[in-house]
Every structure is written in C-alpha cells, then in structure tokens.
Amino acid sequence: MAAQQQAVGKINVTFLQAIRMLLPYVRDRIMKQVKSVSLIIIYLILFQTIVLQMGIVDASVIAVGLSLVIVGLTFFMEGLMLGLMPLGEVIGVKLPQKSKLPVILVFAFILGMGATFAEPAIGILKAAGSSVKPWEAPLLFLLLNKYANYLVYAVGAGVGIAIMCGMLRFLYNWSLKPFIYVLITGLVGFTIWGYMDPNLRALTGLAWDCGAVTTGPVTVPLVLALGIGICRIAGSSGEGAAGFGMVTLASLFPIITVFTLGAVFLGDVSKPMEETAFFSPGNKSKTVSLFLSKEDMIGYAFKNASIESQLALFGGDKNEMLAYLKKLKLDESKRGAVFGSEPDALECWAALYGSEDQQMTVFNNDKDAIKKAATFYARFVPPLKVFDILKRNGLAATQAIIPLTLFLMFVFIAILREKLPHADEIMLGIAFAVFGMFMFNIGIELGLGKLGGQIGSKLPSSFMSIEMKEQICSITNFDKEVVQNATTSDGELKEFFYLNTGSDYEEVPYFEEDHDKEKEIYSYTPTKGPLYGSERGIIGLMVVLIFAFIMGYGATLAEPALNALGLSVEEITVGVFKKAVLMQAVALGVGAGIVLGVAKILWGIPLVYLLAPPYILLLFLSKISTEEYVNIGWDSAGVTTGPVTVPLVLAMGLGLGGQVGVVEGFGILSMASVCPILSVLSVGILVTRRQKASLQESSKIVIKGGVS
Numbered sequence: 052m053a054a055q056q057q058a059v060g061k062i063n064v065t066f067l068q069a070i071r072m073l074l075p076y077v078r079d080r081i082m083k084q085v086k087s088v089s090l091i092i093i094y095l096i097l098f099q100t101i102v103l104q105m106g107i108v109d110a111s112v113i114a115v116g117l118s119l120v121i122v123g124l125t126f127f128m129e130g131l132m133l134g135l136m137p138l139g140e141v142i143g144v145k146l147p148q149k150s151k152l153p154v155i156l157v158f159a160f161i162l163g164m165g166a167t168f169a170e171p172a173i174g175i176l177k178a179a180g181s182s183v184k185p186w187e188a189p190l191l192f193l194l195l196n197k198y199a200n201y202l203v204y205a206v207g208a209g210v211g212i213a214i215m216c217g218m219l220r221f222l223y224n225w226s227l228k229p230f231i232y233v234l235i236t237g238l239v240g241f242t243i244w245g246y247m248d249p250n251l252r253a254l255t256g257l258a259w260d261c262g263a264v265t266t267g268p269v270t271v272p273l274v275l276a277l278g279i280g281i282c283r284i285a286g287s288s289g290e291g292a293a294g295f296g297m298v299t300l301a302s303l304f305p306i307i308t309v310f311t312l313g314a315v316f317l318g319d320v321s322k323p324m325e326e327t328a329f330f331s332p333g334n335k336s337k338t339v340s341l342f343l344s345k346e347d348m349i350g351y352a353f354k355n356a357s358i359e360s361q362l363a364l365f366g367g368d369k370n371e372m373l374a375y376l377k378k379l380k381l382d383e384s385k386r387g388a389v390f391g392s393e394p395d396a397l398e399c400w401a402a403l404y405g406s407e408d409q410q411m412t413v414f415n416n417d418k419d420a421i422k423k424a425a426t427f428y429a430r431f432v433p434p435l436k437v438f439d440i441l442k443r444n445g446l447a448a449t450q451a452i453i454p455l456t457l458f459l460m461f462v463f464i465a466i467l468r469e470k471l472p473h474a475d476e477i478m479l480g481i482a483f484a485v486f487g488m489f490m491f492n493i494g495i496e497l498g499l500g501k502l503g504g505q506i507g508s509k510l511p512s513s514f515m516s517i518e519m520k521e522q523i524c525s526i527t528n529f530d531k532e533v534v535q536n537a538t539t540s541d542g543e544l545k546e547f548f549y550l551n552t553g554s555d556y557e558e559v560p561y562f563e564e565d566h567d568k569e570k571e572i573y574s575y576t577p578t579k580g581p582l583y584g585s586e587r588g589i590i591g592l593m594v595v596l597i598f599a600f601i602m603g604y605g606a607t608l609a610e611p612a613l614n615a616l617g618l619s620v621e622e623i624t625v626g627v628f629k630k631a632v633l634m635q636a637v638a639l640g641v642g643a644g645i646v647l648g649v650a651k652i653l654w655g656i657p658l659v660y661l662l663a664p665p666y667i668l669l670l671f672l673s674k675i676s677t678e679e680y681v682n683i684g685w686d687s688a689g690v691t692t693g694p695v696t697v698p699l700v701l702a703m704g705l706g707l708g709g710q711v712g713v714v715e716g717f718g719i720l721s722m723a724s725v726c727p728i729l730s731v732l733s734v735g736i737l738v739t740r741r742q743k744a745s746l747q748e749s750s751k752i753v754i755k756g757g758v759s
Contacts, residue, residue, distance in 0.1 A: 077125075080125050080128075080129060081121065081122075081125050083125075084121045084124045084125045084128070085121055087124075087610065087695065088117070088120060088121055088124070088695055090605050090606075090608075091602065091605055091606040091695065091696075091699065092117055092502070094601065094602065094605055095502060095503075095506050095602070095699075096502075098506070098598055099505065099506055099509060102513070102594065102598070103509050103510070103512055103513065103582065104579075104582065105509055105512070105579070107502070107505065108501075108505060108521050109501060112435065112497050112498075112501070113497065113498050113501050113502050114498075115497060115498070116493070116494045116495070116496065116497030116498020116499065116500075116501065116502075117494065117498040117499065117502070118494070118498075119490045119491070119493050119494030119497070119498065120490075120491060120494030120495065120498055120499055120695070121494075122487075122490050122494075123487045123488065123489070123490030123491030123492070123493070123494050124487065124491055124694060124695075125487065126483045126484070126486050126487030126490065127483070127484055127487025127488050127490075127491055128487070129480070129483050129487070130480045130481060130482070130483030130484025130485070130486075130487055131269070131272050131273075131480070131484055132272075132480070133476050133477065133479060133480025133483065134456070134476075134477045134478070134479070134480025134481040134483070134484055135269075135272070135273060135455070135456070135459070135480065135481070135484065136272050136273065137472070137473070137476075137477065137480075138456075138459045138460070138463060138477065139272075139273045139277045139459070140277070141463070141469070141472065142158075142277065142459065142462055142463060142467065143277040143278065143281045144281075145467045145469060146158060146281075146462070146466075146467065147222060147281060149466070149467050149468075150466060150467075152222075154466065155218055155222075156215045156218065156219075158462055158466075159211065159214040159215040159217070159218045160211035160212065160214065160215050161211065161458060162211070162214055162273070162277070162455075162458070162459075163207065163208075163209075163210035163211030163212070163213060163214040163215070163270075163301070164204075164207035164208065164210065164211045165207075165454060165455035165458055166210060166269050166270040166273050166274070166455065167203065167206055167207035167210045167211075167265055167270065167305075168203065168207060168450070168451050168454070168455070169269040169451040169452055169455050169488070170264065170265060170267045170269050170270060170451075173203055173206070173264060175264070175495065175500070175697065175698050175701050175702070179195055179257075179701065179705055179717075180192065180195030180196040180199060182705045182708070182709055182715075182716065183195055183196075183714075183715055184326075184355070184714075185329065185338070185341050185351075186323065186324055186325065186326045186328075186329035186330075187253070187323055187714045188250065188253035188254075188323060188714050188715055189250060189320040189321055189322075189323065189337075189341060190250035190251065190253065190254055190313055190316060190317060190320050191250075191253045191254050191257060191714075191715055192341055193316060193319075193320055193340075193341050194254070194257070194312065194313065194316070195257070196341070196342075197341060197342060197343060198316070201312060202261075202309065202312065205305070205308040205309050205311070205312040206261050206264070206265055206305045206308065206309060208308050209261075209265070209301075209304035209305030209306070209307060209308035209309070210265050210270060210301050210304065210305055212304045212308070213297070213300035213301040213302075213303070213304040213305075214274060214277070214297065214300075214301065216230065216300050216304075217274070217278060217296065217297035217300050217301075218277075218281060220296065220297075220300075221278055221281040221297075222281065226678055227296040227299065227678065227681055227682055227685065228673055228674070228678065228681055230296075230299075230300060230303075231299070231303075231669075231670070231673050231681070231685065232670060232673075234300075234303045234304070234307070235303070235666050235669065235670055236670070237307065238303065238306055238307065238310075238666070239662075239663050239666055239667065241258075241306075241307065241310045242255055242259075242658070242659045242662055242663060243659055243663065245258075245310070245659070246657055246659045248317070249322060249323050250313075250317060250320060250322065250323065251310075251313055251314070251317065252657065253323070253714050253715050254309070254310070254313045255658045255659065255718075256651075256658050256715055256716075256717030256718035256721065257309065257715070257717045258306050258309040258310050258313070259306055259658065259662065259717075259718065259720075259721030259724075260701070260717045260718065260719075260720040260721050261305045261306060261309045262302040262303060262305050262306040262721065262724065263302065263688075263697065263720035263721060263723065263724045264697055264720070265301055265302065265305050266298050266301055266302050266688075266689035267694055267697065269455075270298075270301055271298055271689055274297045274298060274301060277297075278295070278296075278297045295682035295683060295686050296681075296682045296685070296686065298685075298686045298688075298689035299682075299685035299686055299688070299689070301689070302688060302689055302724065319337070319340060320337060320340070320341065321334055321337040321338070323714075326356055326357060326359075326360045327357070327359050327360045327363050328363075329360070330352055330356060330360040330361070330363040330364050331363045332363075332366055344388065346385065346388035346389045347388070347389075349364060349375075349389055350388070350389040350390055350391070352364055353389070353390070353400060354390075354400060354404070358406050369408065372409075373408060373409070373412045376397075376401075376409060376412045376413060377412060379397060380397065380412075380413060397413060398413060398414070398424055399424075401413035401414065401424075402414075402421065402424035407567075407569075418569070418570060421570060422527065422570050422571075422572065435497075440493060440496065440497075441493070444489055444492040444493045444496070445489050447488075447489075447492055448485050448486075448488040448489035448492060449485060449489075451488060452481065452484050452485045452488060453481075453485065456481050456484075491694065495698050499695065499698045499699055499702070500698055500702050501702075502699070502702075503698060503699040503700070503701070503702025503703045503706065504702045504703070504705070504706040505706070506703055506706070507702060507703035507704060507705065507706025507707040507708075507709075507710070507716075508706035508707070508709060508710050509706075510595050510598065510703075510706075510707055510710070511580070511595075511707065511710040511711055512579045512580035512581070512582055513580065513581065513582050513583050513591040513592075513594040513595055514580070514581050514583065514584065514586070514587050514588055514590075514591025514592050514594070514595065515580055515581050515586055515587055515591070515711075516578050516579070516580045516581060516586065517578065517579060517580055517710055518576045518577070518578055519576065519577045519578065519579055520576060522576070522577045523574065523575070523576045523577075524574075524575055525572050525573070525574050525575075526550070526572065526573045526574075526575060527571065527572055528571050529566065529571050529572060529573040530571075531566065531568075533548045533549070534546050534547070534548045534561045535547055535548060545560065546560070546561040546562075547559060547560050547561055548561055550575075559575055561573075582594075592653065595649060595653065596646050596649060596650065599642075599645045599646050599648075599649040600642040600643065600645065600646045601642070602642075602645065602699075603638075603641040603642040603643075603644065603645035603646070603700075603723060604638045604639065604641065604642035605638075606641070606695065606696045606699070607634075607637055607638040607641040607642070607696070607727075608634060608638045610695075610696065613634055613637055613638075613687075614630075614634070616633070616683075616686070616687065617630030617631070617633045617634050618630055620633050620683050621633075623679065623683070624679070624738075627738055627742055628680075628683070628734075628735065628738050632734060632738075633683075633687070633731065633734075636687075636727070636730040636731050636733075636734045637687050637727045637730065637731060639730055640687075640726040640727030640728070640729060640730035640731065641723045641726065641727055643726045643730075644719075644722040644723035644724065644725060644726035644727065645700065645719055645722065645723050647661050647722045647726070648661075648700075648704065648718050648719030648720070648721070648722035648723060649704075649707065649719060651718050651719075651722070652704060652707050652708050652711060652713055652716055652718070652719070653707075653711060655713055658718045658721070661718075661722060662721060662722070662725065665725045665726065665729055666725060668729065669725070669728055669729060669732065672729070672732040672733065672736065673685075673732065675736065676732055676735055676736055676739075677735075677739060680731075680732060680735035680736070680739065681732070683731065683735065684728050684731040684732040684735055685728055687727050687728060687731045688724040688725065688727050688728050689724075696723075697720065700719050700720055700723065701717075701719075701720065703719070704716040704717060704718070704719040704720075705717075
C-alpha cells in the first residue's frame with residue numbers, strides 16, 4: 052500500500068493533520084490583510100474619537116463590516132492567485148502562439164470588460180449617485196443614477212481598449228511614451244473643454260476618478276500576468292520592463308470613454324439651475340428624463356426638494372399637490388412607485404419632513420396621530436435587512452467573477468485547445484474569489500463605506516459648525532416658557548433653554564422656525580464646531596489637510612501591491628532604484644495628492660487647475676526619462692488605488708463635499724494618482740543622473756589607473 056501511495060504521489064492525512072498544516076498558512080494570509088487594513092482603520096477611528104471628539108455611529112455594525120473586509124480580502128486575493136492569475140499568465144503565453152491578431156485583440160477587449168465588472172470599487176461608484184443633486188449637476192446625476200450601468204460599460208470599454216493597445220505594444224515592442232503623449236494631450240484637452248460647460252465640469256472629477264477605480268485587485272494582477280506571459284513569447288521583456296505599462300493604459304483610456312459618454316448625453320439634459328426652476332412645468336420633460344419614471348421624479352422631489360419646488364411640480368397649485376397625496380394614500384401600487392415599497396414610507400416622510408398641510412392630508416387631520424408619528428419615526432432606527440444584504444452582494448459577486456472565469460476557460464479550452472492545469476486548484480481559487488468578493492462587498496457596505504462617510508461628514512467640524520443629523524430629536528410637550536435670553540458681546544439677542552439629558556443638563560439654542568406650537572413639538576438638531584479656531588479659520592483647515600496627508604501616506608505604505616511593485620523595480624533596476632525609495636516616493640505623492648484633492652473640495656477649486664499643470668509637466672518628465680522609468684513611474688499610480696483606499700477616499704470625499712456644500716466630491720482619487728507619477732519620475736531622473744555620474748567617475752579612475 053505504501054509503495055502504491057508513493058507511486059501515485061499521494062499521502063493520506065487525517066482531517067486534523069490537514070487543519071494543522073493549513074492553519075499557519077491561513078494565519079499568515081489573514082495577518083497580511085490585517086496589516087494592510089489595520090493601520091488606516093485605527094488612524095481613522097482615533098482621529099474621529101480624539102481629534103474630532105465624536106464617537107463612531109453604529110460602531111458594532113462597522114466593526115463587523117471591517118472584519119468582513121479582512122476575511123473577504125484574504126479569500127479574494129488567495130482566489131486570484133490560485134484561479135484567475137494562473138489562467139491569465141498561461142493564456143498570455145499560449146494565445147500569441149496559437150491565434151491570429153484579431154482573435155488576440157477580441158480576447159483582450161472582452162477580458163478588459165470582464166475585469167472591470169469584477170472590480171469591487173465599481174459598486175462604490177454606483178452608490179455615489181445619491182449624493183448628487185440633479186438641479187446642480189444634471190448630467191452627473193443622470194450617469195450615476197438612471198444610467199449607472201452605462202457608466203460601468205463605458206469604463207469597461209476603456210479598459211478593454213487599453214488591454215488591446217497593451218497587447219499590441221508587447222507583441223510589437225512599442226514604447227509607452229507615444230501612448231502617453233497622445234492620451235494625456237487628449238485628456239487635458241477634454242478637461243479644458245469640460246471646464247467650459249457646466250455639466251461636463253461637474254463630470255470631470257468622476258471621469259478622472261474612474262481611471263483610478265479600474266486599476267484594482269482584479270484588473271492589475273490579471274493584466275500583469277497577461278503582460279508577463281506575452282513578453283515571454285514576444286521577447287520584449289528588456290526595454291519595456293516586462294509587464295509594465297498596461298496598468299497605465301488601463302487608467303487613462305476609461306477617462307476618455309467616460310468623457311465620451313458624457314458628451315453623448317450632454318444634449319439631453321438641462322443646464323444646472325435653481326431648484327425651483329428645475330422642477331417647473333417648463334423644464335418638466337428634461338427633468339423627467341433624468342429619472343426612471345415620472346413617479347420616481349415626484350418621489351425624489353418630495354424627499355429631497357423644498358416645499359416651493361414640490362409645488363412647482365404641480366404648477367404652484369397646493370390643492371392639486373394635496374389631492375395627489377390623498378391618491379397615494381389610497382393607491383398602494385402608486386404609493387410604492389413614489390415612496391418605495393416600505394409599508395409606512397409615506398407616513399414616515401410626512402411625519403418627519405412634510406409641511407403642515409401635507410401632514411394633515413396624510414394623517415386625515417388627526418393632530419394626535421401626527422404628534423405620535425413624529426415622535427416614533429424620529430426615534431426609530433431601521434433594522435438591518437440581513438437577507439437583502441446577503442442576496443444583493445451574493446448576486447453581485449457571482450455576476451462579477453463567474454462570467455469572467457467562464458470566458459477565460461472558454462478561451463483556454465475552445466480556442467487554445469489546452470487542458471486546465473491543476474484544475475482542482477483553479478476551481479478552488481474561483482470559489483475563494485467569489486466568496487471573498489461576497490464578504491468584501493458586505494464589509495464595504497457595512498464597514499468601510501460607513502466609516503469613510505462618517506469621517507468625511509465630520510471633518511468640517513474642525514473649521515465650521517456642522518449639524519449632527521444622527522442625533523436629531525423631537526421634544527414633545529414643549530413649553531416656550533422655559534426659553535431664556537442672552538446677549539452676545541455684539542449686543543445680539545440669543546434665545547436658549549436647558550435640556551435634561553438624564554445625567555446632565557445641555558444648553559440648547561432656540562429657533563422659532565423649529566417650534567411647532569400647535570403640536571407642542573420642538574425639533575432639535577445638535578451642532579458641533581468649529582473645534583479649532585474660528586469659522587473657516589486657518590487652524591481648522593490645516594487640521595483637515597494634515598489629516599488628509601497622513602491618511603494618504605499611511606494607506607499607501609500599507610498597500611500590498613506597492614510592496615510587490617517595489618521588489619519588482621529593485622530587481623529590474625539591479626538594485627539602483629531601492630524598494631524603500633520607491634515606496635516613500637509613491638506614499639509622499641499620494642499624501643500630497645489627497646491634500647490637493649481635499650483642497651479642491653474645501654475651496655471649490657476647478658479640477659482643471661489642479662490636473663492640467665502636473666500632467667503637462669509629466670509630458671516633459673516622460674520625454675527626458677528612460678523607457679524603463681516611464682513604465683515604472685506611470686504604473687505606480689495604479690498600485691496606490693487599492694481595494695481599501697478607493698472606498699475610503701471616495702466615501703470621505705463625498706461626505707466632505709456634502710457638508711461644505713459643493714456640487715460633487717469627486718477628484719481626490721485623480722489627484723492621488725497623478726502626484727505619485729511626478730514623485731517617482733523625479734526620483735528616477737535623479738537616480739539615473741547619479742548612476743551616470745558614478746559610472747563616469749569609475750571610468751575616469753580606470754583610465755587614470757591604465758595610464759599610470
């Protein structure tokens with residue numbers, strides 16, 4: 052029996068023995084992800100609790116979400132290494148040998164599309180639509196809401212075109228520099244054109260951020276594996292720095308396709324305008340076109356617009372609006388189309404946000420019912436819909452990974468006519484990737500997204516007063532007799548009262564408009580800030596900018612992909628460009644980029660002013676740099692936008708933008724991508740000059756020694 056086992060190369064082990072052998076490996080993989088995530092998470096939590104002096108809302112839910120991020124990343128990355136990457140590398144080797152150029156290019160395009168759909172951060176872009184107001188940025192609202200799938204298709208098409216160009220580049224040993232010159236010139240032109248049109252101006256930040264989102268944990272490993280495989284066959288591993296450069300193209304082409312998509316729909320949307328004018332009858336056709344239906348548009352207006360804008364929808368006729376609400380109360384299907392499927396959604400909206408006339412209509416003039424409903428809904432916290440979360444994210448993970456896997460296997464078996472090597476490992480890897488993305492997506496939704504949004508919305512408290520909307524409360528049986536007066540140093544009269552919070556007494560400002568005297572309810576939203584200095588003072592603003600730099604710097608050093616890139620660069624340059632030098636250059640660049648991105652939001656700086664100068668400078672730096680460093684420098688931008696950094700930065704930017712009142716909070720990722728290229732190319736030029744000087748000095752010594 053022992054001889055038979057040895058002959059077939061198999062050893063029987065018990066279940067416990069297998070567990071003991073696997074445990075160290077699993078522990079090592081989990082700790083690797085813990086190290087990459089824990090530093091930035093701890094920093095964010097400490098900053099919010101100590102510097103901003105605020106607790107973490109839904110801390111237990113966020114803790115579960117962060118744990119799922121770690122577990123999900125562990126399984127997902129392991130699945131990529133076992134399943135998708137081996138397939139990609141073998142296809143990269145075999146495809147040029149067995150297929151003609153058209154087949155290779157079609158494969159490259161479909162692979163780019165599939166890899167984009169599988170990127171976890173693509174879902175974050177879709178979720179970002181809720182923060183954009185349609186009257187402020189109609190085109191951006193359209194692409195992030197009604198046509199969110201079109202946006203993903205455009206990004207996927209950009210990545211597909213990029214991989215096609217990358218394949219041609221590796222097969223024919225083309226330089227990366229001409230691609231950079233053409234693409235950057237075109238993109239700077241697009242950005243300047245976008246600045247001239249208010250709709251495209253609002254789209255510019257999203258377009259550039261899409262380039263950063265695409266180079267994530269699915270696209271980068273697959274593209275690199277494919278590139279390395281092709282370079283082995285094409286013999287282009289020398290000058291082109293094997294496998295490098297494809298990530299750069301996958302970052303730049305999606306920006307062009309998103310701009311193009313915006314240009315296609317530009318004529319279908321109105322110009323940005325005042326809220327009431329946006330909902331007026333004269334603009335109705337273009338307003339409805341931004342939504343899924345007329346009912347969807349009306350529901351959005353009721354939930355997000357002022358009472359004046361709501362009346363504008365009904366031609367300024369209040370009776371017509373109230374009659375419509377009566378119909379909704381009686382018609383369940385129509386009520387669901389306007390306010391959603393929740394059974395008490397209409398009552399909840401009316402109690403908390405409706406005008407007095409709207410409340411009286413919905414609650415049939417029952418003042419007691421209105422009072423009870425307002426108190427109930429103000430204190431009610433909607434439960435987590437666990438089944439819906441599991442179903443939605445499970446479906447998303449399956450749709451992202453399985454079609455891409457089936458396509459790769461089809462190419463492998465039907466076109467290359469090869470047998471799957473280590474089929475059991477590949478199948479296990481695919482299962483790990485699906486499960487990992489499933490867990491990671493849930494972790495993003497419950498943990499990273501919530502934490503990033505919280506820190507972004509709370510950051511402005513360092514330099515301005517913000518409302519703590521999660522702490523809103525309605526005080527019933529309120530008597531104005533408790534209100535007192537105080538005089539400021541400027542002689543201004545202020546009204547306030549003391550609220551018994553159970554363990555202490557809190558001073559609460561009194562505002563007449565928040566007091567419903569008939570219902571005896573006072574609605575109170577606590578405020579906080581400015582914590583450091585005066586309103587919009589330099590000290591508070593500096594706190595935000597320092598926070599942004601440390602976050603970008605620390606998150607970048609924690610990215611596993613940067614460590615891997617550093618090792619590759621040190622190996623390619625034969626130790627001239629040290630891993631530590633590259634990592635510091637990239638981290639400093641990302642930190643500086645996030646500072647500029649945050650400054651764009653704080654001061655409303657047009658993105659073209661921040662993007663055009665560095666990219667024009669990069670054209671010059673690329674011209675005087677060697678091909679080797681151009682590949683390395685431009686690809687370094689791709690490794691900075693990892694699966695942890697992207698959701699956090701996007702959520703933080705949108706939260707910050709929402710608090711300071713800008714039209715959109717995009718652009719931080721684009722700045723975090725361009726600055727590392729600047730820093731790496733600058734260091735590369737310095738290293739090259741020192742290397743040349745050292746060689747010249749050595750040659751002089753040799754010559755002198757020979758002469759003597």
